[in-house]
Amino acid sequence: MATMLDAVVVGAGPNGLTAAVELARRGLSVEVFEAADAVGGGARTEELTLPGFRHDPCSAVHPLGVRSPAFTAMPLERHGLEWVHPDLPMAHPFDDGTAAVLSRSIGETAASFGPRDAGAYRRLLAPFRGHWDTLAADFLRPQWDGLPRDPVTYARFGMVAAQSAALLAKTRFHDEKARGLLAGLAAHGIAPLTGFGSGGMALMFALAAHECGWPVPRGGSQSIADALASYLRELGGVVHTGFEVKHLDDLPPARAFVFDTSPTALARIAGLGRAYEGVRYGPSVFKIDYALSEPVPWTAEPARRAGTVHIGPTYGEIREALRAALEGDDPAVPFLITAQPTIADPTRAPEGRHTFWVYGHVPNGWEGDATEVIERQIERFAPGFTDVVLARATAGPPSLAARNANYVGGDIAIGSVAGLRLLVRPKLARVPYATSHPAVYLCSSATPPGPGVHGMSGHHAARAVWRRLSSA
Numbered sequence: 001m002a003t004m005l006d007a008v009v010v011g012a013g014p015n016g017l018t019a020a021v022e023l024a025r026r027g028l029s030v031e032v033f034e035a036a037d038a039v040g041g042g043a044r045t046e047e048l049t050l051p052g053f054r055h056d057p058c059s060a061v062h063p064l065g066v067r068s069p070a071f072t073a074m075p076l077e078r079h080g081l082e083w084v085h086p087d088l089p090m091a092h093p094f095d096d097g098t099a100a101v102l103s104r105s106i107g108e109t110a111a112s113f114g115p116r117d118a119g120a121y122r123r124l125l126a127p128f129r130g131h132w133d134t135l136a137a138d139f140l141r142p143q144w145d146g147l148p149r150d151p152v153t154y155a156r157f158g159m160v161a162a163q164s165a166a167l168l169a170k171t172r173f174h175d176e177k178a179r180g181l182l183a184g185l186a187a188h189g190i191a192p193l194t195g196f197g198s199g200g201m202a203l204m205f206a207l208a209a210h211e212c213g214w215p216v217p218r219g220g221s222q223s224i225a226d227a228l229a230s231y232l233r234e235l236g237g238v239v240h241t242g243f244e245v246k247h248l249d250d251l252p253p254a255r256a257f258v259f260d261t262s263p264t265a266l267a268r269i270a271g272l273g274r275a276y277e278g279v280r281y282g283p284s285v286f287k288i289d290y291a292l293s294e295p296v297p298w299t300a301e302p303a304r305r306a307g308t309v310h311i312g313p314t315y316g317e318i319r320e321a322l323r324a325a326l327e328g329d330d331p332a333v334p335f336l337i338t339a340q341p342t343i344a345d346p347t348r349a350p351e352g353r354h355t356f357w358v359y360g361h362v363p364n365g366w367e368g369d370a371t372e373v374i375e376r377q378i379e380r381f382a383p384g385f386t387d388v389v390l391a392r393a394t395a396g397p398p399s400l401a402a403r404n405a406n407y408v409g410g411d412i413a414i415g416s417v418a419g420l421r422l423l424v425r426p427k428l429a430r431v432p433y434a435t436s437h438p439a440v441y442l443c444s445s446a447t448p449p450g451p452g453v454h455g456m457s458g459h460h461a462a463r464a465v466w467r468r469l470s471s472a
């Protein structure tokens with residue numbers, strides 16, 4: 001008879017590995033089963049274009065990961081994780097050759113907006129400066145799970161965070177640079193700028209830049225997953241790769257089964273029928289990875305020093321790009337989130353060469369090719385860009401879904417984050433990680449606090465599993 005394990009985790013993305021580590025640290029026997037040939041999920045690094053060019057197929061820059069409450073409690077540096085920072089976390093160029101910037105310094109950021117908005121930005125961020133660790137712990141959790149660590153600061157933050165990005169932009173700022181930068185930060189959520197809490201998302205990303213930076217892991221995002229897996233093995237956990245789970249019966253017997261998958265996949269594998277039929281998946285992205293002969297020739301000087309560059313540029317253009325993706329229209333003038341990891345981490349490419357990462361928003365399941373409109377938008381702010389392209393690898397929604405089954409229709413957030421869906425994930429429940437099966441749990445980004453490589457969904461799911469197992 002097979003030995004009964006304490007927990008089996010299905011899926012070796014950052015959340016699945018975090019859940020496994022949290023349980024193994026409590027002395028439980030844990031095994032992880034991953035369908036791909038390597039761990040990582042949305043935190044993978046591969047040679048997608050040419051030999052020696054290492055690209056991140058999904059996540060690349062990790063403002064919520066570098067000081068995630070889950071990750072900082074683990075000795076991941078000892079297991080090979082090293083964060084590296086560009087000179088500037090983010091730049092947001094405009095057509096006149098200037099750029100707003102998101103700097104480690106609030107003052108430098110405010111100064112890039114112009115005199116009418118500089119003071120407003122300082123006043124917006126000042127109450128939360130120096131409170132990252134408690135604020136992140138309070139923000140990156142189910143909002144009804146106990147009292148916040150710092151109730152006063154969190155209540156003050158919540159009064160602003162509940163507002164839409166549209167309202168913050170209109171009431172706090174006068175000019176296009178501040179409004180455009182704010183809209184670009186909110187657009188990471190791939191939700192309407194008028195939506196509940198979209199202002200809070202922008203504020204959290206801004207605060208992360210000032211408190212933690214927007215770093216990349218040396219060697220690629222794979223380093224995060226590899227460090228988690230290494231630590232898990234040190235704790236006695238076991239990781240199986242190349243093992244596709246189709247039914248619970250494929251797995252060894254266990255007291256708990258924890259799924260780092262989409263709710264749809266969990267329901268199918270665990271035989272939960274129509275348990276998650278109400279889950280709504282959000283828009284997708286069209287992703288391009290480039291191998292370059294030299295750095296991107298940005299017109300705006302700050303963009304040449306920034307690890308992340310937002311290409312919009314205006315509030316109106318970003319709003320329209322998001323609207324098209326949300327309403328099922330083809331992208332015309334996309335808002336682009338781009339990253340240039342090699343300006344901080346030259347190990348990603350052969351000497352003197354560079355990698356470049358970019359995506360634009362498209363409708364869920366969209367089957368078109370956005371390469372031309374994306375490159376036209378890049379050329380608008382970096383004339384001559386296509387002349388330095390050595391090779392490109394493109395991935396639209398079908399390709400993204402084929403590479404990672406969690407991305408239903410290419411939704412990299414594993415569920416819409418529009419409106420209250422960022423808080424109520426995947427559906428309204430007192431314990432969002434539990435399911436109707438008493439031994440089955442969900443720990444992916446489909447659960448609170450949602451998307452991002454921070455491990456917090458796995459962290460909270462593991463706590464829910466531990467509470468049940470310890471009381472059994």
